[in-house]
Amino acid sequence: MKTRNKTTTADQAYLANRTQTLAAALAAAVFGSFLFLAVGFAHSATVHNATHDARHAFALPCH
Amino acid sequence: MFRKLFGAAFAAGIIAGLLITGVQQVTTTPLILHAEEYENGGHDHAAASRSDYIIIQTKVFSTLPEKLILAHSSSGTAGHDHADDEGQDHDDHAWAPEDGLERTLYTVGANIAMGIAFALMLTAAFAVHGGEMDGRRGILWAMGGFAMFTLGPNLGLPPEVPGSMAAELGARQMWWLGCAAATGIGLCLMVFGRKISLVVLGILILIAPHVIGAPQPETIGGSVPPELAGHFAAASIVVAAVFWAMLGWLSGTFYKRFEA
Numbered sequence: 561m562k563t564r565n566k567t568t569t570a571d572q573a574y575l576a577n578r579t580q581t582l583a584a585a586l587a588a589a590v591f592g593s594f595l596f597l598a599v600g601f602a603h604s605a606t607v608h609n610a611t612h613d614a615r616h617a618f619a620l621p622c623h
Numbered sequence: 624m625f626r627k628l629f630g631a632a633f634a635a636g637i638i639a640g641l642l643i644t645g646v647q648q649v650t651t652t653p654l655i656l657h658a659e660e661y662e663n664g665g666h667d668h669a670a671a672s673r674s675d676y677i678i679i680q681t682k683v684f685s686t687l688p689e690k691l692i693l694a695h696s697s698s699g700t701a702g703h704d705h706a707d708d709e710g711q712d713h714d715d716h717a718w719a720p721e722d723g724l725e726r727t728l729y730t731v732g733a734n735i736a737m738g739i740a741f742a743l744m745l746t747a748a749f750a751v752h753g754g755e756m757d758g759r760r761g762i763l764w765a766m767g768g769f770a771m772f773t774l775g776p777n778l779g780l781p782p783e784v785p786g787s788m789a790a791e792l793g794a795r796q797m798w799w800l801g802c803a804a805a806t807g808i809g810l811c812l813m814v815f816g817r818k819i820s821l822v823v824l825g826i827l828i829l830i831a832p833h834v835i836g837a838p839q840p841e842t843i844g845g846s847v848p849p850e851l852a853g854h855f856a857a858a859s860i861v862v863a864a865v866f867w868a869m870l871g872w873l874s875g876t877f878y879k880r881f882e883a
Contacts, residue, residue, distance in 0.1 A: 584624040585750040592743025605717030614733035617651040619782035621795035
């Protein structure tokens with residue numbers, strides 16, 4: 561970013577790269593959060609019974 | 624970049640999930656199973672809880688208690704199944720894994736899923752932060768995760784053994800998630816805030832959920848002996864620390880190795 565006036569193509573490449581990184585990070589964070597909520601917090605009795613011991617071991621509110 | 628983040632997270636989550644299951648089998652799981660005996664009324668509560676506790680401590684390092692029922696105490700909250708003393712489901716006849724190998728396998732699956740979920744959050748943080756990453760740096764990030772998902776929430780809502788008394792489930796879950804989020808945001812401001820005002824703001828956000836206060840039960844005195852509940856609380860926090868350290872190192876190492 562320091563050489564903004566001279567190397568616009570490098571700049572664009574950096575920006576494209578950074579955008580891709582942030583998009584991947586957002587996808588990972590969102591998918592990770594949903595997975596965590598499904599395993600640790602879903603109220604479905606079936607999910608709860610399957611994940612019961614893991615929920616307790618991770619000290620999540622369970623019962 | 625997607626492949627790097629997801630590949631590293633899945634690899635780290637699967638390995639950490641498998642390894643922590645082994646740790647749980649000799650630490651928290653025997654305590655959960657033992658607590659369920661009290662929850663199901665299988666013990667004479669008035670007598671011998673202390674000697675039972677000594678037995679569980681030796682059991683922890685020998686073999687798992689064999690016959691136990693996956694069940695919930697009536698002191699818990701509504702919203703899902705409860706099993707009676709014979710282990711039969713009421714209300715919705717919800718499926719539950721058979722005790723023994725099947726139950727353990729589902730726990731392995733849940734641990735792996737939890738590991739992948741946390742590892743995805745870690746690799747997302749690595750990517751946003753940028754810079755070099757390796758196993759040792761990964762452990763530093765994971766300590767943040769440990770603070771966010773274990774230390775912060777557990778200050779208000781201590782780890783529960785089956786049969787312990789607690790406030791309504793939904794309220795506790797809301798507070799738990801709010802506290803984890805506040806701890807994460809607060810820590811980020813404290814660590815990355817360049818101004819003292821941001822650091823102070825981070826501290827305020829971090830302590831806010833504790834000032835508000837976690838939902839607590841109206842009465843206490845569950846069916847599980849306090850020695851057992853205390854042991855479980857300590858054990859689960861130690862196991863979480865081990866889990867996050869492994870997950871952080873694995874995530875950082877795989878993140879470094881995987882091609883973008």
